[in-house]
Amino acid sequence: MxxxxxxxxxxxxxxxxxxxxxxxxxxxxxxxxxxNPNVVVGTLPIFVEKSGVLKVLLCLRDIEPRLGYWTLPAGFLENNETSLEGALRETVEESCANISNLSLYRVFNVAHTNQIHMFFRADMLDDQFSTTSESSDVRLFGFDEIPWSRLAFPTVHKALKDFIEDLKKGHFPVEMSDIDESYWRRM
Ligand SMILES: [Zn+2]
Structure with missing residues (x-):
């Protein structure tokens, strides 16, 4: 400045x-x-197929940073907006998905980039979604199909890993953790 x-x-x-x-x-x-730090809010949009198989919606970033990498829909919280409203708005802006039942799932302190990331679990109401000005591709991935080496941010990677573990246990407690610069190196 x-x-x-x-x-x-x-x-x-x-x-x-x-x-x-x-x-x-x-x-x-x-x-x-x-x-002061910025707050990033986003969702894990979950679609349940007729067969009962769960899929998660990911967006291929068409904007920097991390253009060309997959992310959960997320972005900066705006003024006069609650965290839940922001997560819903970002999901629509990046994927045009119809979601409801947002429920806080993960809070990440990303101190080295002066950010806090909050992710909400969300139910997809249908399998309708589309590309947007921010996403060059939007797709449903099975949890055995996630492009781990092409994910945009450590917090997206951690939220998805945690969700898979919680799926096995069948419950989804809210947790907070710290993400530091060494996250990718430790993967
Ligand atoms: Zn002045």
């Missing part, structure tokens, strides 16, 4: 009085620019 969002003059990085970490502070109007 170089310029003040309030008056346009130059900012400097310094620790304001009474604070304990550096902030961008305007040299002219003294406005302090606090920078």
């Amino acid at each position: 170089k310029f003040c969002s309030q008056c346009g003059n130059k900012v400097t990085l310094k620790i304001p009085d009474g604070d304990n970490r550096p902030r961008y502070v305007c040299q002219v109007c003294s406005f302090i620019h606090y920078q």
Whole structure:
């Protein structure tokens, strides 16, 4: 950050009085620019086939970062929006899927990218979905068909791995965990 969002003059990085970490502070109007983590919200959209087989909806990213990699539908929470509303909106924006019964499933602290990722389990009401401006392909995958080496983000990988384990147990407790930079190297 170089310029003040309030008056346009130059900012400097310094620790304001009474604070304990550096902030961008305007040299002219003294406005302090606090920078805080972003929240990413998304879903695991689950479709149950007539045979009883469960499938999950993944989107092939047509936008950076990670263009050309598969992801669960997810994106940044907007102002004046609840986490659940955001997850529903992102799912529609990226896949045009019809979902309901959203239920919080995973919270990931991604401290090294200043993000918190929240994933909700969701029921797909039908098998209708389509590509969008953000997704060049949208597909249902069986849990033995997931393109593990072509997933976009560690949190998507972890949420899907966790879901498969919970499927075996037949229950889906909410859990929070930390994802660090070494996640892919440890896979
Ligand atoms: Zn200013």
